[in-house]
Amino acid sequence: MDWGTIINNTLAGLLTPTTIAFALAALGLAMHFGFAGLLNFGIAGFMAIGAYGYAISVLTFGFPWWGGMIVGIIGSILFAILLGVPTLRLRGDYLAIVTIAAAEIVRLLFLTTAFTDVTGSADGLFGYNNSGGFTSANPFPPGSYGWGPWTYNSETLWVLTFGLGVLAVCVWFLWALMRSPWGRVIKGIREDEEAIRALGKNVFAYKLQALIIGGIFGGMGGIIYAAFANVSPGVYVTSITFFIWTSLLLGGAATIWGPVIGAVIFWTLQAFLSNILPELALAGILPVSGTQAATLRFVLVGIGLMLLVIYRPQGIFGDKRELTFVK
């Protein structure tokens, strides 16, 4: 067994554009579920709209990269409004079913061959980072940066810097929001909607605003993911939503840093398992084939999610008194 490679790949998983993208999505979910108590199971749809909004506006309409990213964000805002207006008056588990269905509709619309010219259907989209000028906006000269497992070429470094910048702004924004009067109302809605309504607040408007802000974070997660990899409809499946939920609950839903650290732990752990399990199978320690070993880590995710919700629903950094599972 090549422990050097395994440890190297695992440590590299700590800081990748993928980790940053999913940390952003988890942050959006923290806004939705952790602070506002909204059961959004369609975060993959927000990511898909952000990513496709960016890629399509660059490729089809010739937008510059920053214009495309703004379109992606506007797309997520519109998606949030479209989802929120009809459903926010309904009970929590209804919202869960509607959001999951809406995310699937979005994915199927991007996947269908009917719009291949624009969406690329199953092949997805690529080349927008070059034609939109995101790659040439790179301030770093070509070369190798960093050390050990964190060695990046200038392109990856650019995506990382950009992604970390966006993440930092979003974390700061969420932190500032949550200590503002607005944030206290949002948390109040999570705890007791009727009480807040009795205070004369427009609960529906607050919920919709929360859905939009979290949706923007999710959309930006999709954009960062698209800035690094291709846009492919196979990524934005319901499983991704569940993985983001797992990383959110791991870190602690009603915390600012919980979703970020949860995402880092989750994706580092995924990197570790995807490296060690096939190695263990190869070395004959696990009596399974290589493909089976790769499947095993998703089984572990499922078991981990169940145990987490049963035994530590507040997550690693959460406060038991601020438990978000009301009712």
Added chain:
Amino acid sequence: MNFLSVGTSKRLLKLVIVVFTALIIGLGLLTSPAQADTVGDEFDYAVLGNVKIKGEPIGGVRISVEGPSYKADTVTADDGSWLIGVPIKDSYSVTLDQETLPAGIAVLEGGASQEVDLGLSDRVVKNFFIGEGERNEVSFVDQFIARLIYGINFGLMLGLAAVGLSLVFGTTGLSNFAHGEMVTFGAVAALILGVVLQVPIWAAIPAAVLISAGFGWSMDAGLWKPLRKKGLGIVQLMIISIGLSLTLRYIIQFFIGGGTEQLPGFDSPKINLFGSVALSVNDLYSMGISIVAILAFAFWLLRTNTGKATRAISDNPDLAAASGIDVDKVVRIVWIVSAALAGLSGVLWAYFRPGIKWDMGTQILLLIFAAVTLGGLGTAFGALIGALVVGILVETSSLFIPSDLKYVGALVVLIGVLLFRPQGLMGRRQRVG
């Protein structure tokens, strides 16, 4: 789904594309001088052909390939050639869209849809005999009736799964996201009995349903009952069911792999009913079995004491408990019945698709939810009617919209129902929060 090695897989994809381009060019040198319009060239296997009339190539003809778990379409290039990559060796139906042929030209032999089988070779050639002639077109009414019957079949099978989901929701308040895996479980149980252990299929299917029932019992005994005792909220329970769904789904993939498996007798002969409407023997059996199972279920729910107790708990659990109903025992029975019906639905769905795949249950989970919501959460017969509506909608909508969007229609209905009548067709207002 290895997200962390996107870079590597991209390189691999590029390599595969390069290799395939070389292959196609090589093949082109052997057969025709120009290269074909290709889709799905990331796959190892392919169906290909040439559309020509008296040696004259026809470009722009739409060809589609549909298999148990995959479908794609392409348009022929100017030299009449086409190629569609397919993921697994299986039998596929190749359809030539006669609308895209020039006027007065039609497929002369074998019809516009023909079967090909990738048995021995990695690539199979399918050419259509076309020429001047009348199109043997299926009239819209016939197509509609055929789709309607498929839809009823599909709806009945969805209904089997939906009534179980609805009962569990009614008695425990749980929106069970692992219900899709209970559907897959039944199909996999039938696969293990019928194919691996070679039990005759008439015995394997009832046995698979019994095993599913046992699975439902063990899930309640091992997981849900202890959690009820622990007093977890419904949102927590729902997320736990998501974890359970992931766990079960990947355990199933662990054992049966990522491919598609077939149950014995999946390609039964077709019987012409009237006009050009044809149904396979399996479809007829499937509908018969669904109807018998639903009637038995209805009798159980309406006439037996347990059924009455179940409905009492759905209405008001506290009142039911106070009037001496053993809630835990009834919930246990509900889990058993729900899992058995889901398992049966899985076996029938395996024949309908056809094929058994590790995520087959997840594919229809949202349709089951749509059916349950449409009928009204927690009402068993509402769920059945909802399932029929969803099934018919899914099948008939493919006459009007691209068939890879056929599930979208049902999901839009799901959202629309929640928008305008959140209590569903049969539900009562107070269930909505």
